[in-house]
Amino acid sequence: MTDFSRTSRETDLASLTEAFIRDVVIPYETDPRIDHHGPNDDLRVELQDKAKAAGLLAPHLPREWGGYGLSHAEQATVFRAAGYSMLGPLAMNIAAPDEGNMHMLHKVASAEQKARFLKPMTTGEKRSAFFMTEPDDGSGSDPAMLKTTAVQDGNHWVINGRKWLITGALGAGVGIIMARTGETATIFLVDLPHEGIGVERVLDTIDRTMPGGHSVITLDAVRVPADQILGEFGKGFDYAQVRLAPARLTHCMRWWGAARRAHDIAVAYACKRQAFGKLLIDHEGVGFMLADNEMDLHQSMLVIDHAAWVLDRGERGTAESSLAKVVCSEAYFRIADRCVQVLGGMGVTADTQVQQIFRDLRAFRIYDGPSEVHRWSMAKRIKRAALPR
Numbered sequence: 001m002t003d004f005s006r007t008s009r010e011t012d013l014a015s016l017t018e019a020f021i022r023d024v025v026i027p028y029e030t031d032p033r034i035d036h037h038g039p040n041d042d043l044r045v046e047l048q049d050k051a052k053a054a055g056l057l058a059p060h061l062p063r064e065w066g067g068y069g070l071s072h073a074e075q076a077t078v079f080r081a082a083g084y085s086m087l088g089p090l091a092m093n094i095a096a097p098d099e100g101n102m103h104m105l106h107k108v109a110s111a112e113q114k115a116r117f118l119k120p121m122t123t124g125e126k127r128s129a130f131f132m133t134e135p136d137d138g139s140g141s142d143p144a145m146l147k148t149t150a151v152q153d154g155n156h157w158v159i160n161g162r163k164w165l166i167t168g169a170l171g172a173g174v175g176i177i178m179a180r181t182g183e184t185a186t187i188f189l190v191d192l193p194h195e196g197i198g199v200e201r202v203l204d205t206i207d208r209t210m211p212g213g214h215s216v217i218t219l220d221a222v223r224v225p226a227d228q229i230l231g232e233f234g235k236g237f238d239y240a241q242v243r244l245a246p247a248r249l250t251h252c253m254r255w256w257g258a259a260r261r262a263h264d265i266a267v268a269y270a271c272k273r274q275a276f277g278k279l280l281i282d283h284e285g286v287g288f289m290l291a292d293n294e295m296d297l298h299q300s301m302l303v304i305d306h307a308a309w310v311l312d313r314g315e316r317g318t319a320e321s322s323l324a325k326v327v328c329s330e331a332y333f334r335i336a337d338r339c340v341q342v343l344g345g346m347g348v349t350a351d352t353q354v355q356q357i358f359r360d361l362r363a364f365r366i367y368d369g370p371s372e373v374h375r376w377s378m379a380k381r382i383k384r385a386a387l388p389r
């Protein structure tokens with residue numbers, strides 16, 4: 001039986017987070033340090049200092065890393081509260097890609113690697129970037145198409161290739177690079193900036209919540225000592241899965257908060273604005289859109305909580321997090337779309353957060369596996385169950 005009760009630590013932390021987001025973070029949403037690639041590092045550091053003072057910096061981490069050691073279920077409640085402002089996860093150092101990267105390093109890195117690369121990420125001193133996707137005929141939905149190579153040269157590896165859509169690469173202090181090593185793939189940790197790693201350009205994308213935006217990267221004879229191989233040689237694809245299953249679920253948690261925010265803004269508008277002699281909410285067409293939002297929010301919360309429960313039982317949760325990712329990313333986009341509609345012309349302006357939430361949520365149906373790829377994986381599981389050998 002899935003247990004829907006919340007721990008007191010969880011509800012206390014969620015209340016603290018709600019107050020922090022409302023009173024401290026939301027006033028920053030119009031800060032000029034947010035440009036069309038995202039908030040800059042000056043703003044990030046200022047927000048993270050405030051989260052630290054409130055006892056809310058990286059609350060999910062184990063106690064030895066300065067957090068509260070939250071379970072996945074507890075994380076779900078706190079991350080949903082943090083996501084109510086699109087700056088909330090960044091302020092609390094639980095935003096992508098750092099949160100997923102920290103998780104992977106915590107699970108896989110050696111003690112020395114943790115001290116050198118993970119520690120400054122947990123304190124917010126450094127941001128990180130995960131270099132996996134490639135342009136043209138390289139790795140994307142199909143990671144096996146990986147073209148970037150790492151070739152051994154004495155006690156070093158030399159990496160060559162191109163990556164793109166790399167979130168936060170500009171300004172990051174830690175790079176996590178996936179490269180082909182013969183028949184296998186291996187992940188390498190590097191300090192950034194690095195003389196062999198160049199930012200060709202920052203892409204002009206639809207979203208703007210992640211510092212540094214998303215970049216095209218050149219890897220030109222990047223020399224990496226062998227002790228900077230993450231975990232074991234040849235385990236790159238396995239480690240990517242260690243990162244992805246929980247990371248796609250934490251995306252669902254954070255974006256739930258944003259969808260809730262858009263819905264609350266739409267409800268407030270519909271309860272204030274009149275048309276044809278009555279409030280918008282009293283028009284069935286509008287009321288039904290808000291009702292559909294409530295159902296999408298509730299169903300999304302349930303699939304998140306179920307997947308978190310599975311992870312808390314020590315299972316890999318690959319199927320559950322994959323299902324949750326499709327359900328949530330599609331539900332949130334419907335919610336944001338309805339909110340734009342309820343707000344009318346105001347919905348497409350930047351006068352409320354709804355426009356930006358709508359834009360950012362579109363990309364969620366693509367990263368961490370497009371919906372079609374998750375459906376394809378589910379169909380394969382369905383077939384295996386229906387046609388056992």
Ligand SMILES: Cc1cc2nc3c(=O)[nH]c(=O)nc-3n(C[C@H](O)[C@H](O)[C@H](O)COP(=O)(O)OP(=O)(O)OC[C@H]3O[C@@H](n4cnc5c(N)ncnc54)[C@H](O)[C@@H]3O)c2cc1C
Binds near residue numbers: 367369
């Ligand atoms: C905002 C954003 C941030 C990102 N950040 C990072 C990052 O930090 N690091 C990183 O390495 N990558 C990052 N990515 C890249 C992301 O992981 C890829 O975009 C994603 O894996 C899809 O790969 P692709 O873009 O190459 O699409 P493609 O592989 O070219 O696929 C295109 C489309 O084909 C369809 N398709 C593919 N396979 C199937 C299938 N089996 N069945 C049915 N349809 C299919 C899907 O509709 C898919 O959307 C980011 C992407 C975005 C949008």
